[in-house]
Amino acid sequence: MTNDYPSYLLEKAVEAFNSLPGIGRRTALRLALHMLRQPNDDVARFCDSISQFREEVKHCSVCHNISDNEVCDICSNPHRDKATICVVQNVQDVIAIENTHQYNGLYHVLGGIISPMDGIGPSDLTIEELVERVASGEVKEVIMALSSTTDGETTRFFISRKLEPYNVTITTIASGISVGEELEYTDEITLGRSIVNRVKI
Amino acid sequence: MTNDYPSYLLEKAVEAFNSLPGIGRRTALRLALHMLRQPNDDVARFCDSISQFREEVKHCSVCHNISDNEVCDICSNPHRDKATICVVQNVQDVIAIENTHQYNGLYHVLGGIISPMDGIGPSDLTIEELVERVASGEVKEVIMALSSTTDGETTRFFISRKLEPYNVTITTIASGISVGEELEYTDEITLGRSIVNRVKI
Numbered sequence: 001m002t003n004d005y006p007s008y009l010l011e012k013a014v015e016a017f018n019s020l021p022g023i024g025r026r027t028a029l030r031l032a033l034h035m036l037r038q039p040n041d042d043v044a045r046f047c048d049s050i051s052q053f054r055e056e057v058k059h060c061s062v063c064h065n066i067s068d069n070e071v072c073d074i075c076s077n078p079h080r081d082k083a084t085i086c087v088v089q090n091v092q093d094v095i096a097i098e099n100t101h102q103y104n105g106l107y108h109v110l111g112g113i114i115s116p117m118d119g120i121g122p123s124d125l126t127i128e129e130l131v132e133r134v135a136s137g138e139v140k141e142v143i144m145a146l147s148s149t150t151d152g153e154t155t156r157f158f159i160s161r162k163l164e165p166y167n168v169t170i171t172t173i174a175s176g177i178s179v180g181e182e183l184e185y186t187d188e189i190t191l192g193r194s195i196v197n198r199v200k201i
Numbered sequence: 202m203t204n205d206y207p208s209y210l211l212e213k214a215v216e217a218f219n220s221l222p223g224i225g226r227r228t229a230l231r232l233a234l235h236m237l238r239q240p241n242d243d244v245a246r247f248c249d250s251i252s253q254f255r256e257e258v259k260h261c262s263v264c265h266n267i268s269d270n271e272v273c274d275i276c277s278n279p280h281r282d283k284a285t286i287c288v289v290q291n292v293q294d295v296i297a298i299e300n301t302h303q304y305n306g307l308y309h310v311l312g313g314i315i316s317p318m319d320g321i322g323p324s325d326l327t328i329e330e331l332v333e334r335v336a337s338g339e340v341k342e343v344i345m346a347l348s349s350t351t352d353g354e355t356t357r358f359f360i361s362r363k364l365e366p367y368n369v370t371i372t373t374i375a376s377g378i379s380v381g382e383e384l385e386y387t388d389e390i391t392l393g394r395s396i397v398n399r400v401k402i
Contacts, residue, residue, distance in 0.1 A: 013254035
């Protein structure tokens with residue numbers, strides 16, 4: 001199917017877009033031809049934004065979130081509670097939690113989750129760095145905000161064990177029914193957990 | 202919603218992907234973070250493919266299809282029937298017809314379709330160039346392969362009138378029921394046209 005395109009340059013552009021996750025060849029063709037209709041400067045700016053991001057973006061030396069500086073805006077914000085660390089899998093999760101406006105502590109981005117199936121072990125993540133942060137003594141609570149999956153459970157268990165020697169409260173975000181969800185359609189495991197973890201009103 | 206991202210560079214990259222048609226902010230974020238996990242070289246190659254395509258791609262001086270050369274591979278192919286021109290709206294249509302392997306003539310890419318609603322008139326398209334090709338005398342048949350829409354009909358009518366003075370057969374691709382489609386579910390206009398345009402077997 002490589003000789004479909006009337007131009008080698010078009011083919012390379014389609015291949016480029018096709019290499020992105022979730023973008024098939026048909027959409028890739030549409031995107032490439034869309035580029036052709038944009039002014040040259042806009043396309044140059046598109047490419048610059050992406051390559052500059054790839055080349056220049058840093059990770060915060062404290063929490064490993066994406067950052068423009070050595071230490072990110074959250075870690076360097078004097079108004080945030082430095083005694084609480086929320087452990088998350090990736091950058092998207094930081095953005096998602098920040099969007100709730102319900103959390104004022106710091107984060108720790110693991111950079112993934114322990115997954116024997118995908119060959120990701122504890123040493124591939126920033127778990128040692130988390131232990132160091134906790135060992136420094138300033139931290140009082142570590143909130144585990146990991147997915148409710150087997151890999152999430154494994155990672156939570158592993159980190160909890162690592163943090164046992166330190167005088168720190170370990171919590172996990174609540175499982176339960178979604179806001180606006182009907183009981184009838186909630187799966188039994190989630191519903192069961194929401195009963196076990198009931199809260200006083 | 203602009204201050205959501207932990208990094209200005211990330212924000213610019215998300216905006217870049219978000220500027221593509223059909224890609225929302227959430228997908229754009231996923232694509233930007235995907236880029237971060239790719240080797241630097243791969244990202245550079247991605248950007249090069251796109252900017253090179255935008256800067257260097259040519260349009261065939263004969264049929265206006267995308268081409269790496271002054272004249273495209275189809276127009277310069279000695280085995281193709283130079284007496285037949287298939288008029289299409291855009292590059293995708295050339296690719297679609299080529300993929301059928303049922304056509305061995307040349308093409309003429311209009312670069313759009315007459316659409317008063319979108320402010321596209323005959324002078325925005327390569328209609329004059331088509332008339333010149335036909336006027337040169339080599340062409341015996343012009344096949345209109347335009348969409349079966351009002352704008353398609355208008356364009357077809359306009360071009361037919363323009364080609365009237367020349368000794369050339371003007372045809373249009375057949376309308377009718379799709380292969381594999383059940384009569385029961387075919388709309389009446391299409392079904393009606395398939396009866397009017399019935400062919401001898």
